[in-house]
Amino acid sequence: MEFLIAAVTIFLVGFIVFMLASHFISSVIEPFYIAAFEKPVYVHFYLFPKQLDERQRHLLRTRFAFYKRLSEKRKTYFDHRVYQFMAHYTFHGKQGLVVTEEMKLMVAATYVMLTFGFRVYRFNVFDKIILYPDSYESTLHDRLHNGEFNPAVKAIVFSWKHFLEGHESSSDNLNLGIHEFAHVVHFYGLRRKDNGAALFASRFERLLKEINHAPNRQRLMESDYFRNYAFTNSFEFVAVMLEHFFETPQDFKRAFPELYNHVRIMINYREN
Incomplete structure (x- = not known):
């Protein structure tokens, strides 16, 4: 029992020291480091990284060239972020569309690819992803849309048909997923302080x-x-x-x- 208490105490003290050191680095040291080198001190560090199952990883390997090019170590970082994205944000199908795990993975992987260089990656400017089967009438502009970022209701909206078309044609520079998530990154980047x-x-x-x-x-x-x-x-x-x-x-x-x-x-x- 004493050994267990000692182990827990050591762990808690170590964790507190780590958190204080991380805060000191990010708030005091890192701004100077960024000014000098135009990159953060570190991006990826996860005490308990989440893992995708083999079926999920197979989908990423076969559907995402970006993922396939990553080193095995960086694939584990990518997996963790995809897992956390799917756990953190909610998905909603509209007009009878049933949101499958594959859809969630593809949306999550697109976002993670775009934000892979950010240490803070679960941006709080949206909290839901809404999927329509095809073009839909936007409540913002009263006309048909294929996708949009609506910060007022913290939503990313996609026509799944056009999301897939953008993903599957990888050389025409028309990618709905990247485009709408780019708006998220831009909006977040100009308004937050990390x-x-x-x-x-x-x-x-x-x-x-x-x-x-x-x-x-x-x-x-x-x-x-x-x-x-x-x-x-x-x-x-x-x-x-x-x-x-x-x-x-x-x-x-x-x-x-x-x-x-x-x-x-x-x-x-x-x-x-």
């Missing part, structure tokens, strides 16, 4: 200045590289850029290397 959001906001500000510089903007528009919808506003430009970043990264890097690097730093992206 260090990942601060990195996003600071790099985004620099990016915005460059693309709004008249000669740069003219070159972007004349290149026809990004579809015209990208120039609607800064939110749409970021979303379209991230579609290109994940679907055709080599083309993006060749066409606009400086812009590509801005995006890479903004979301703290690293290969495998």
Whole structure:
């Protein structure tokens, strides 16, 4: 009994020390580190990582090129985040659509891919995912939509048909899942105070200045590289850029290397 009490005491003391050290690093040291190196001190650390079962991992390996390229260690991080996403956010099928585990996995993996460079990744600007079988009438604009992020009701909405089409065609730079979750990242990044959001906001500000510089903007528009919808506003430009970043990264890097690097730093992206 005494041994058990001693073990529990050591564990609790160690945990408290770890939490205090983590807080000190993130609140005192890390802002300076980010300013110097434009990346966080660390991203992935999980005391008790959650695991997906083999069937779930098989789906990720066969349906997500991003996941397949990860090292085995980073696959365990990805698995943990997918598990936590599905546990943390609720899914709602509309118009008779039955939400399956495969649907949840595909939505979760798309989000985790986009936010894999953020230490804080369960953003609180949404709490539900609503899936329609096809295009639906938006309550925001009274017209048919394929997807949207509605921060007022903390919802991400997808037409499942168009979500799948975007995922299965991986080279046309039209990916509904990436596009709508990019709006989430953008919205969160400009409004929250954690260090990942601060990195996003600071790099985004620099990016915005460059693309709004008249000669740069003219070159972007004349290149026809990004579809015209990208120039609607800064939110749409970021979303379209991230579609290109994940679907055709080599083309993006060749066409606009400086812009590509801005995006890479903004979301703290690293290969495998």
